[in-house]
Amino acid sequence: MVQTLAYLKETPSQTAGPYVHIGCTPNFSGISSIFETDLGSGPLANEQARGERITIRGFVYDGLGSPLKDALVEIWQADADGLYNSPAETRGQADPNFLGWGRQPGDMQTGEFVFHTIKPGRTPFRPNDARMMAPHILFWVVARGINIGLQTRMYFSDEEAANAEDPVLARIEHRHRVRTLIGQREGETVRFDIHLQGENETVFFDM
Amino acid sequence: MKNTPPETGAFFARDRSWHPPVLTPGYKTSVLRSPQKALISLEGTTTELTGPVFGHNMLGPNDNDLIVNYARPGEMAIGQRILVHGRVLDERGRGVPGVLVEFWQANAGGRYRHKKETYLAAIDPNFGGVGRTITDDEGGYWFKTIQPGAYPWPNGVNDWRPAHIHFSVFGHGFAQRLITQMYFEGDPMIARCPIVRTIPDPQAIEQLIAPLDWNATVPMDMRAYKFDIVLRGRRSTLFENRKEGN
Numbered sequence: 001m002v003q004t005l006a007y008l009k010e011t012p013s014q015t016a017g018p019y020v021h022i023g024c025t026p027n028f029s030g031i032s033s034i035f036e037t038d039l040g041s042g043p044l045a046n047e048q049a050r051g052e053r054i055t056i057r058g059f060v061y062d063g064l065g066s067p068l069k070d071a072l073v074e075i076w077q078a079d080a081d082g083l084y085n086s087p088a089e090t091r092g093q094a095d096p097n098f099l100g101w102g103r104q105p106g107d108m109q110t111g112e113f114v115f116h117t118i119k120p121g122r123t124p125f126r127p128n129d130a131r132m133m134a135p136h137i138l139f140w141v142v143a144r145g146i147n148i149g150l151q152t153r154m155y156f157s158d159e160e161a162a163n164a165e166d167p168v169l170a171r172i173e174h175r176h177r178v179r180t181l182i183g184q185r186e187g188e189t190v191r192f193d194i195h196l197q198g199e200n201e202t203v204f205f206d207m
Numbered sequence: 208m209k210n211t212p213p214e215t216g217a218f219f220a221r222d223r224s225w226h227p228p229v230l231t232p233g234y235k236t237s238v239l240r241s242p243q244k245a246l247i248s249l250e251g252t253t254t255e256l257t258g259p260v261f262g263h264n265m266l267g268p269n270d271n272d273l274i275v276n277y278a279r280p281g282e283m284a285i286g287q288r289i290l291v292h293g294r295v296l297d298e299r300g301r302g303v304p305g306v307l308v309e310f311w312q313a314n315a316g317g318r319y320r321h322k323k324e325t326y327l328a329a330i331d332p333n334f335g336g337v338g339r340t341i342t343d344d345e346g347g348y349w350f351k352t353i354q355p356g357a358y359p360w361p362n363g364v365n366d367w368r369p370a371h372i373h374f375s376v377f378g379h380g381f382a383q384r385l386i387t388q389m390y391f392e393g394d395p396m397i398a399r400c401p402i403v404r405t406i407p408d409p410q411a412i413e414q415l416i417a418p419l420d421w422n423a424t425v426p427m428d429m430r431a432y433k434f435d436i437v438l439r440g441r442r443s444t445l446f447e448n449r450k451e452g453n
Contacts, residue, residue: 006300007219007298007299007300007440008296008297008298008299008300008437008440009222009225009298009410009411009414009437010221010222010225010226010298010385010437010438010439011385011387011414011415011436011437011438012225012226012227012387012406012411012412012414012415013226013227013385013386013387014227014373014386014387014388014402014403014405014406014415015234015237015386015402015405016373016375016386017373017388017402018321018323019311019319019321019323019324019373020311020373020375020386021321022311022319022320022321022335022336022337023309023310023311023337023373023375024309024311024375026311026335026337029320029321029322030320030321030322031277031320031335031336031337033277033335034267034269034270034276034277034335034337034338035267035270035337035339036267039261039265039307062239062240063238063239063240063241063243064239068240070323074384076254076257076258076259076381077254078253078254084253084254084257085259086257086258086259086260086379086380087213087260087379088213088214088215088256088257088258088379088380089253089257090213090215099259100259101258101259108322123252123253123254124253125252125253126217126250126252126253126256127215127253127256127444133252133253133254136254138254138255138381140381140384142386143240144236144240145234145235145236145237145238145239145240145241146229146237146240146241147226147227147228147229147231147234147237147241147405148226148227148229149384149385149386150229150242153254167252168249168252171247171249172247177244196239196240196241196242197239197240197241197242197243201242201243201244202242203244203247204242204244204246204247205246205247205248205249206221206223206246206247206248206249207248207249207250207251207252207255207382
């Protein structure tokens, strides 16, 4: 026998289910007297925040191309200078007027999700690896039928040079799949659709 | 909060065999909502090592009391009063302080307060079914609620969900983000549930079953269930000197 390592196992995931909105966006689901607002539902940046304002719009599609109308999407990103508003950010103080995190349900009729945020700056790959990542936003999708939250990233179509040297995008062997991670700029709007299955299946990460 | 420097080490790789796979045909909705291509695996970057934190000042006084937080003044939700408590830990067994824990559930009759809910069980006018709290310095949390009921759902012809409470948990890095469900000790419906059975390992299922905690039961008031939640652990930064590709 050897000594035991005594690590614990991570709690297994279970689906967020059809009523995730009760727990995460209760006001949206019609329960309006418990919390004043739905956490993460406002713009991520207030008026004083630095950076270029953008609006991200998209749908989450199932394997038959139907938009999910019961999905919940969260995003996490750096500020305009590439700093995260997090205690684990050691490179400096992020813009206090920018939260960096947002949460939106898909529209109950159409399924579209909308985030009002700013375009993030570039961030280093890892604390010990100064290669720079291209501007990107982490997306996390949960819904009925999704057993464990799906994590992906949105990059920007107007950042071709930065995208070309991004160390995460470089890990994608099938190069034609990189386009599934590129949000398409149309003025201040960025379109980013997520495909759970099929020919255009979005690249999801285990990170 | 303790005045210790934040941890910034890499997270342990997630043991995907401990979690449910994406495609679980017994849970029919997963069939069209499961990615068919392999996940791209790599150790997290600064994006996943960091994550949002929320201050205790965002909490209202009844956020962690589902018995009264939707009830009319002087009234209470109907059902068996219970205390749910536990700790949020990491895989190294250390408490995770200051993290947001959100929970939601059906009422005592197994009915959710939701527009798309069609089960014929009665709505409780005094029960909303949602609450939240933030863990203390040791990672501890608690809330009061009523024991949720079981309910039928359209999957197989006669599938029922065991009584359960949904949990959404943040950590200190987005890589720790987790949504799961808590079940109750002794419920014979757990083993029959297609959603529980998306988890392949019986020991992993046991990790979701909260035992009755007799010592924490409040005499003449409410029984207690203890539910610890484990988030991914992170390596000590002492060893963080390896460059990718070296």
